[in-house]
Amino acid sequence: MGPRLAAAAAFLVMAGACGSSSGGTVATDVGITSNQILLGNTISQTGAAAAYGTIANAENAYFTYINSKGGINGRKIKFVILDDAYNPAQTVPLTKQLVEQNQVFAMFSGLGTQDQTSVRDYLNTQKVPQLFVATGATTFGKDFNSNKWTLGWQPPYQGESHIYAKDVLQNHPNAKIGVLYQNDDYGQDYLKGLIDGLGDKASTMIVDKESYDVTSASPASQLAILHAKGADTVFVFAIPKPTIQSLAIITGLHWAPTIYVNSVSNVATYMKLAEKSGAKIDGAISVGYIKDPTDPQWTNDDGMKLYRQVIANCSTCDANNGFNIYGVAVAYTMVDVLTQAGSNLSRANVMKIASSQLNETNPFLLPGITVTTTSGDHFPIMQEQVIQWTGDAWHLQGSIINERGTIK
Amino acid sequence: MRFVGRAPRRYWLIALGVIVFAGLPTQVTSFQSLEWAEVLIFAIVIMGLNLLVGYSGQISLGHGAFMAVGAYTTAILVHRYHVDYLLTIPIAGLLTGLVGFFLGIPALRLSPLYLALATFALAVITPSLIKRPENLTQGTQGILLAPQQPPDWASSLFAGVTGGPAMTSDQWLYYLCFIVAAALFWVAWNIVRRRPGRALMAIRDGEVAAAASGVNVAGYKTLAFGLSAFYAGVAGALYALATGFVSPDTFPVSLSFQLLVGAVIGGLGSIAGPLFGGIFTFWLPIISSQFVQTQDWIPDQVASVFKNAGPAVTYGALLILIMIFAPNGLVGLILSAYARLRSRLRGVGERTTGQLPPDPQTI
Numbered sequence: 001m002g003p004r005l006a007a008a009a010a011f012l013v014m015a016g017a018c019g020s021s022s023g024g025t026v027a028t029d030v031g032i033t034s035n036q037i038l039l040g041n042t043i044s045q046t047g048a049a050a051a052y053g054t055i056a057n058a059e060n061a062y063f064t065y066i067n068s069k070g071g072i073n074g075r076k077i078k079f080v081i082l083d084d085a086y087n088p089a090q091t092v093p094l095t096k097q098l099v100e101q102n103q104v105f106a107m108f109s110g111l112g113t114q115d116q117t118s119v120r121d122y123l124n125t126q127k128v129p130q131l132f133v134a135t136g137a138t139t140f141g142k143d144f145n146s147n148k149w150t151l152g153w154q155p156p157y158q159g160e161s162h163i164y165a166k167d168v169l170q171n172h173p174n175a176k177i178g179v180l181y182q183n184d185d186y187g188q189d190y191l192k193g194l195i196d197g198l199g200d201k202a203s204t205m206i207v208d209k210e211s212y213d214v215t216s217a218s219p220a221s222q223l224a225i226l227h228a229k230g231a232d233t234v235f236v237f238a239i240p241k242p243t244i245q246s247l248a249i250i251t252g253l254h255w256a257p258t259i260y261v262n263s264v265s266n267v268a269t270y271m272k273l274a275e276k277s278g279a280k281i282d283g284a285i286s287v288g289y290i291k292d293p294t295d296p297q298w299t300n301d302d303g304m305k306l307y308r309q310v311i312a313n314c315s316t317c318d319a320n321n322g323f324n325i326y327g328v329a330v331a332y333t334m335v336d337v338l339t340q341a342g343s344n345l346s347r348a349n350v351m352k353i354a355s356s357q358l359n360e361t362n363p364f365l366l367p368g369i370t371v372t373t374t375s376g377d378h379f380p381i382m383q384e385q386v387i388q389w390t391g392d393a394w395h396l397q398g399s400i401i402n403e404r405g406t407i408k
Numbered sequence: 409m410r411f412v413g414r415a416p417r418r419y420w421l422i423a424l425g426v427i428v429f430a431g432l433p434t435q436v437t438s439f440q441s442l443e444w445a446e447v448l449i450f451a452i453v454i455m456g457l458n459l460l461v462g463y464s465g466q467i468s469l470g471h472g473a474f475m476a477v478g479a480y481t482t483a484i485l486v487h488r489y490h491v492d493y494l495l496t497i498p499i500a501g502l503l504t505g506l507v508g509f510f511l512g513i514p515a516l517r518l519s520p521l522y523l524a525l526a527t528f529a530l531a532v533i534t535p536s537l538i539k540r541p542e543n544l545t546q547g548t549q550g551i552l553l554a555p556q557q558p559p560d561w562a563s564s565l566f567a568g569v570t571g572g573p574a575m576t577s578d579q580w581l582y583y584l585c586f587i588v589a590a591a592l593f594w595v596a597w598n599i600v601r602r603r604p605g606r607a608l609m610a611i612r613d614g615e616v617a618a619a620a621s622g623v624n625v626a627g628y629k630t631l632a633f634g635l636s637a638f639y640a641g642v643a644g645a646l647y648a649l650a651t652g653f654v655s656p657d658t659f660p661v662s663l664s665f666q667l668l669v670g671a672v673i674g675g676l677g678s679i680a681g682p683l684f685g686g687i688f689t690f691w692l693p694i695i696s697s698q699f700v701q702t703q704d705w706i707p708d709q710v711a712s713v714f715k716n717a718g719p720a721v722t723y724g725a726l727l728i729l730i731m732i733f734a735p736n737g738l739v740g741l742i743l744s745a746y747a748r749l750r751s752r753l754r755g756v757g758e759r760t761t762g763q764l765p766p767d768p769q770t771i
Binding site: 082088092121183213 | 437440442446535536539552651652653654657658660698709
């Protein structure tokens with residue numbers, strides 16, 4: 001037996017010798033080398049929320065653009081995108097893989113409320129920045145003090161719902177409201193904002209609220225119930241696929257309520273897709289904070305020209321898809337933070353700048369909207385403008401509404 | 409020493425396998441240990457499936473649901489009632505085994521096709537059922553568990569052997585899975601070689617004949633179901649501890665399919681098969697969705713199409729190939745290749761009996 005065991009042992013020892021190697025570099029923190037910054041991302045490129053997948057590709061297109069200009073202080077950004085199919089059960093191991101195996105410097109723009117909530121504890125324990133999550137759940141700004149390594153970017157859902165509530169109270173004071181919402185933290189956040197915004201009137205104005213599961217095939221039965229309960233105003237708090245389905249189903253029920261569409265599904269490309277499947281959506285209301293690539297008023301705008309140049313770096317991206325300009329805009333903020341960090345590229349410093357020292361005019365956002373954080377305010381974007389769908393396009397209504405300070 | 413020298417060849421293979429798996433965490437990163445822990449977890453549940461499908465001939469498309477029962481039992485006990493996590497593993501196994509046993513009773517009246525449909529229904533409703541008692545299961549939010557730290561003795565033993573840093577929680581969970589997997593594989597091996605195993609195989613090959621020979625058909629069939637669910641429950645418990653997170657979407661319908669495909673590809677009716685099945689079930693989705701993306705020579709468009717259809721297509725294609733070329737799975741393929749090689753090396757006749765091999769091509 002001796003020689004065989006010895007051979008096995010020798011094999012294992014040799015495997016061990018090959019396995020361990022570490023290079024001494026001038027890195028200032030994990031994921032930073034003299035010529036590279038490594039960022040990680042999880043997003044749904046397949047599954048129910050596959051429509052969002054293009055965001056990460058657009059972000060990568062912006063990083064490619066920055067890299068072609070010489071990178072950030074000589075360091076090029078490498079961006080690792082993993083598909084979690086909008087399923088937290090996949091987000092958890094994939095995030096762990098990016099942090100422990102790929103050794104990313106930070107997680108950037110991970111998508112999905114439930115998904116990002118499920119890795120927040122882990123990333124905060126590991127002290128890995130979870131920057132500019134692609135979800136507007138209010139908790140990501142509100143609970144910063146208990147999760148100092150996590151920060152949102154887009155306007156909080158509750159703030160957006162407050163704007164809808166004001167709009168309803170002002171323009172449709174006798175509305176009978178029916179709410180369709182996704183059965184998770186994302187849908188409930190929108191719903192809470194709406195109820196808070198309506199105040200005392202909430203209990204009388206909301207005639208019914210129905211939830212759908214993200215894994216279900218269609219929200220048809222929920223909409224039929226809302227219709228039967230006599231709602232004349234419908235809030236669709238849903239991701240793109242069920243939103244498009246809902247708009248078509250509402251028309252299919254020979255029902256013509258006032259429709260509110262949430263900002264996470266309102267890109268013109270998908271509204272047109274809903275129209276193609278038979279939906280009548282003239283007069284639908286939503287909010288915007290990013291320049292709409294299909295809006296002719298931005299044709300000669302410098303920001304839009306830059307966007308078109310950037311998005312050409314992505315062969316699979318549709319330049320007219322509003323999700324792509326979202327990706328480019330949030331990547332712009334990320335590059336801004338890394339540039340400001342300069343030579344002090346530690347995770348703690350980057351987190352400090354992002355969470356309390358942002359004061360940025362982002363060329364891809366509506367004029368007048370700024371990306372701001374201070375030591376007491378961790379909601380980067382807090383301004384939005386009401387938009388209405390008329391004649392096959394969104395049109396900006398009124399002026400920019402600032403919700404800063406309204407969420408305690 | 410004479411005993412060691414005369415030990416059958418497969419004992420050497422087993423010893424080699426144990427050494428490789430025991431030494432693995434010292435050679436790979438902590439994160440990779442966790443990945444291999446999940447491989448072992450899949451191997452355990454596929455072993456259970458193998459006892460049911462491979463040895464007793466009953467088909468189950470609901471093993472993802474059994475895993476969910478085990479995982480939620482552990483998650484709820486640890487998170488809500490602060491029960492020691494090691495204790496929750498047998499509890500989860502026994503509870504799931506009980507569920508499986510009772511499901512096995514109506515299954516007695518169903519022919520294989522309808523049994524497949526019934527268990528499939530179980531897999532479909534389980535994620536929705538989990539969402540309902542929100543106070544207990546935390547609904548769609550899922551339950552997060554803190555990582556389990558290794559006990560001091562294990563930590564210092566590991567550091568002493570490797571001379572490196574202390575054991576991480578991932579490495580500890582790997583060893584936990586390894587010990588449980590080794591024990592359950594040993595149990596399965598003993599079951600199939602003895603009376604219950606022969607009874608199960610007799611039922612699989614001919615129910616009437618088995619009954620005529622005095623085998624308690626109903627008893628053994630429900631026993632197989634319960635035992636199989638026990639394995640799945642233990643695997644589910646380990647899965648909850650290893651990943652530290654369970655949600656209803658952790659156990660979709662597709663998981664049950666993946667497990668069955670893994671069992672078939674590994675090799676039904678063999679003890680080593682589930683290990684190959686576990687490796688396959690864990691790595692295939694990861695490779696088909698991540699590996700292709702990193703290959704620059706594959707055009708973007710093709711890569712994205714491949715990614716969208718990803719694991720499902722690869723599963724289908726591989727399953728067809730296996731059915732055609734290796735109906736007994738990877739283990740069957742390896743065994744028949746070994747047999748052919750040996751007969752080629754030894755020449756025309758079998759050395760001991762002088763018989764010609766049945767396949768003239770090997771001459």
